[in-house]
Amino acid sequence: MTASDPMTTPSTPPVPSTPPVPESAPSPPALSCRGLSKRYGDVHAVRDVGFDIAPGEAYGLLGPNGAGKTTTISMLVGLIRPGGGHVRVCGVDLAADPMRAKARIGYVPQEIALYPELTGRENLRFFGRLFGLPRRALAGRIDEVLDLVGLTGRADSRLKTYSGGMKRRINIGTALLHRPDVLILDEPTVGVDPQSRKAILDGVERLVGEGMSLLYTSHYMEEVERVCDRVAIIDHGRIIAEGTRRELIALVGGADKVELSLDGDLETALAKLRAVEGVIEAAMTGAASIRLLTEGGRYLLPALITAVDGCAAVTATQVIEPDLEATFLHLTGSTLRD
Amino acid sequence: MWRALAAVGALELRTRLRDGTALVIALIVPVTLATLFSVALGGDDPPLRATVGFVDLDRGEFPASVRREVAGSEELKGSVTLRDLPGREEARRALDDGGIGAAIVFPAGFSRSVGEGRGGDVAVLTSPESPLAGVVARAVVDRISALVDARTLAVRAVLKAGVPGDEVKELVERNGAAGPVPALEDDPLSGGKVDLSVHYGSGMAALFAFFVAGASFRGLLTERKLGTLDRMRAGPLAAWVPFAGKAAVGFALALVSVCVTWAASVLVSGATWGDPPAVFAVLLAHVLAAAAITMLVTSRVRTDAQADGVIMVVSFVMAFLGGSLVPMHSLPGVLQAAALLTPNGWTSTALTGLAGSGAGPAGSVGAVAGPVAVLGAIALVAGGLAVLGMKKGTLL
Numbered sequence: 001m002t003a004s005d006p007m008t009t010p011s012t013p014p015v016p017s018t019p020p021v022p023e024s025a026p027s028p029p030a031l032s033c034r035g036l037s038k039r040y041g042d043v044h045a046v047r048d049v050g051f052d053i054a055p056g057e058a059y060g061l062l063g064p065n066g067a068g069k070t071t072t073i074s075m076l077v078g079l080i081r082p083g084g085g086h087v088r089v090c091g092v093d094l095a096a097d098p099m100r101a102k103a104r105i106g107y108v109p110q111e112i113a114l115y116p117e118l119t120g121r122e123n124l125r126f127f128g129r130l131f132g133l134p135r136r137a138l139a140g141r142i143d144e145v146l147d148l149v150g151l152t153g154r155a156d157s158r159l160k161t162y163s164g165g166m167k168r169r170i171n172i173g174t175a176l177l178h179r180p181d182v183l184i185l186d187e188p189t190v191g192v193d194p195q196s197r198k199a200i201l202d203g204v205e206r207l208v209g210e211g212m213s214l215l216y217t218s219h220y221m222e223e224v225e226r227v228c229d230r231v232a233i234i235d236h237g238r239i240i241a242e243g244t245r246r247e248l249i250a251l252v253g254g255a256d257k258v259e260l261s262l263d264g265d266l267e268t269a270l271a272k273l274r275a276v277e278g279v280i281e282a283a284m285t286g287a288a289s290i291r292l293l294t295e296g297g298r299y300l301l302p303a304l305i306t307a308v309d310g311c312a313a314v315t316a317t318q319v320i321e322p323d324l325e326a327t328f329l330h331l332t333g334s335t336l337r338d
Numbered sequence: 339m340w341r342a343l344a345a346v347g348a349l350e351l352r353t354r355l356r357d358g359t360a361l362v363i364a365l366i367v368p369v370t371l372a373t374l375f376s377v378a379l380g381g382d383d384p385p386l387r388a389t390v391g392f393v394d395l396d397r398g399e400f401p402a403s404v405r406r407e408v409a410g411s412e413e414l415k416g417s418v419t420l421r422d423l424p425g426r427e428e429a430r431r432a433l434d435d436g437g438i439g440a441a442i443v444f445p446a447g448f449s450r451s452v453g454e455g456r457g458g459d460v461a462v463l464t465s466p467e468s469p470l471a472g473v474v475a476r477a478v479v480d481r482i483s484a485l486v487d488a489r490t491l492a493v494r495a496v497l498k499a500g501v502p503g504d505e506v507k508e509l510v511e512r513n514g515a516a517g518p519v520p521a522l523e524d525d526p527l528s529g530g531k532v533d534l535s536v537h538y539g540s541g542m543a544a545l546f547a548f549f550v551a552g553a554s555f556r557g558l559l560t561e562r563k564l565g566t567l568d569r570m571r572a573g574p575l576a577a578w579v580p581f582a583g584k585a586a587v588g589f590a591l592a593l594v595s596v597c598v599t600w601a602a603s604v605l606v607s608g609a610t611w612g613d614p615p616a617v618f619a620v621l622l623a624h625v626l627a628a629a630a631i632t633m634l635v636t637s638r639v640r641t642d643a644q645a646d647g648v649i650m651v652v653s654f655v656m657a658f659l660g661g662s663l664v665p666m667h668s669l670p671g672v673l674q675a676a677a678l679l680t681p682n683g684w685t686s687t688a689l690t691g692l693a694g695s696g697a698g699p700a701g702s703v704g705a706v707a708g709p710v711a712v713l714g715a716i717a718l719v720a721g722g723l724a725v726l727g728m729k730k731g732t733l734l
């Protein structure tokens with residue numbers, strides 16, 4: 001120990017009892033969770049999940065089917081009681097004051113959770129009243145939301161006559177009625193055509209641009225890359241990596257992604273490719289395609305083609321610079337869509 | 339919170355009213371069935387015969403005049419037969435093997451005892467297998483009792499006035515206290531008709547209360563499947579709101595259903611179910627119990643389709659055991675004991691009792707207090723278990 005050690009130097013000014021707080025205290029995270037866990041029998045659906053989403057930040061939760069995304073969200077919105085851990089919404093503890101915490105969340109379930117027999121407007125009116133919007137303000141707010149999701153023209157048709165994309169949009173709109181601070185979207189683009197998907201993503205980006213915080217889960221890499229500032233990769237209930245897109249890609253180092261289209265015995269080809277010097281990971285991505293993570297992909301191509309010679313013929317190749325998906329492959333050893 | 343509750347209730351009500359089958363089940367079917375049953379089986383002209391055992395241990399003027407009266411009555415001709423039996427034991431045996439439907443027993447010395455102002459009791463033996471004969475026998479005895487009371491009073495008054503004992507009888511009869519002739523009511527069988535129409539009316543009301551209340555709890559399962567329940571639960575409202583909103587509507591609709599069946603039964607058959615507040619108390623308690631039981635079913639099944647099936651089975655089993663479909667006394671003894679486990683059994687007993695007793699407000703509320711308490715207890719137990727199950731199944 002030296003004389004300059006603050007703990008032993010009597011001349012050190014007294015430590016203030018509370019940490020110094022600047023006049024304009026930084027607002028608490030819009031959504032914060034720590035140590036969330038949930039077990040179903042032997043299945044650890046979620047283990048020790050924690051993250052913070054700053055106000056106005058778009059945060060992505062990326063993981064394959066069954067990774068634990070929906071289970072995590074269910075705990076965040078108070079639908080299931082966590083086996084462990086806690087949740088804060090804008091500084092309000094969800095377990096201690098659920099009503100106040102939930103009032104700040106807009107939750108969009110993975111499935112269309114609306115009444116097919118009611119019209120779009122009636123659905124909105126019901127949930128608006130349920131969420132405590134005053135009757136007088138409600139009609140105006142419904143029109144705003146309908147406009148926001150581009151359904152003004154179909155507002156008075158029954159929901160069961162909507163297309164898949166329209167249903168997805170009103171599913172999101174319903175969560176916006178009470179002007180939440182945090183929007184939680186659980187795979188909002190499942191089963192919609194590219195056009196509707198673009199409309200949804202544009203809308204979400206606009207909301208974030210206007211200052212809303214976002215938790216976006218998906219197993220579509222492109223969506224998360226496009227919408228989110230920060231991403232957590234979740235697999236088998238655990239967050240295995242977290243950071244900005246750049247940070248995550250850096251985890252992979254200089255690895256490249258190589259797509260091979262092949263004819264022939266893919267199983268054997270896969271085994272042979274794995275053995276090639278410079279190949280980090282290999283996975284089958286279809287009946288006739290294999291994806292590789294390599295060092296110096298471009299220079300490796302001749303070696304790869306030679307390796308499968310005899311069991312399969314390479315019909316096309318593509319070398320891709322590292323991206324989130326490469327990171328995912330690198331971290332989990334499996335592809336997102338299997 | 340109230341706004342959220344009202345929103346859930348309004349949506350549930352609207353859904354139920356929009357759904358045509360719901361109205362049919364709540365109103366049209368029970369009313370129609372109750373009417374059909376009571377017209378077909380309990381109609382204007384009951385094709386029923388009653389043999390009433392007659393045990394005369396008195397050999398005096400009272401039994402003789404009753405015998406005359408019954409034989410001479412136009413209304414009873416062809417439908418009521420008196421059969422003389424030597425004693426109470428024989429009457430009991432004849433009752434058990436179905437030879438007679440009821441018996442009237444005049445104890446030895448009855449006429450003399452009444453003549454001396456000491457009153458007297460006529461016994462009625464009845465069997466649950468032939469309620470109609472019981473009604474007739476009781477109607478006869480009620481008349482006798484009234485006569486006996488009047489006679490006893492008169493004799494006592496005369497004795498008090500100092501008339502010697504051996505002149506009393508003659509004096510009383512000479513001065514207008516009618517002789518021992520029990521004039522029968524116009525139609526003692528009308529009591530039997532009331533029984534049947536109340537039986538079928540209350541049976542249908544009791545059965546359909548299950549379906550009507552159950553539909554709302556089933557709706558909770560539909561909403562869970564639809565995802566709307568989770569959407570509500572994720573919103574800023576108390577966890578019990580979706581449940582309470584739907585339950586309140588289901589309960590109210592079931593109450594409307596039983597009351598409409600009641601009103602229709604009264605209008606169609608002209609039968610009264612008894613003192614209205616007491617009838618209402620029984621119906622209310624029954625709907626509570628039926629709601630709690632269907633809620634318990636809902637809390638133990640996974641899907642709304644399963645709930646439909648199980649509620650159907652449970653409702654019919656309860657209705658069958660509880661005498662809502664066939665009169666309880668036509669079931670074997672073991673099953674009759676099981677009636678005590680069903681709300682239908684208690685409701686049926688309370689309502690037929692009320693209709694038969696013709697008691698005034700004070701008496702009838704007391705008469706149904708027991709069954710109503712049991713129904714309340716059934717509702718509490720089933721409801722408590724249901725709440726536990728619903729919490730586990732995230733319905734509540």
Ligand SMILES: Nc1ncnc2c1ncn2[C@@H]1O[C@H](COP(=O)(O)OP(=O)(O)OP(=O)(O)O)[C@@H](O)[C@H]1O
Pocket residue numbers: 040043044045063064065066067068069070071072110219
């Ligand atoms: N109610 C439940 N009972 C039992 N196991 C469950 C339950 N809910 C989820 N699980 C299991 O927990 C794990 C995580 O499921 P979860 O739905 O959270 O995944 P997900 O990431 O949302 O998947 P997807 O992309 O398919 O929606 C899975 O293994 C799933 O089988």
Ligand SMILES: [Mg+2]
Pocket residue numbers: 069070071110186187
């Ligand atoms: Mg999911």
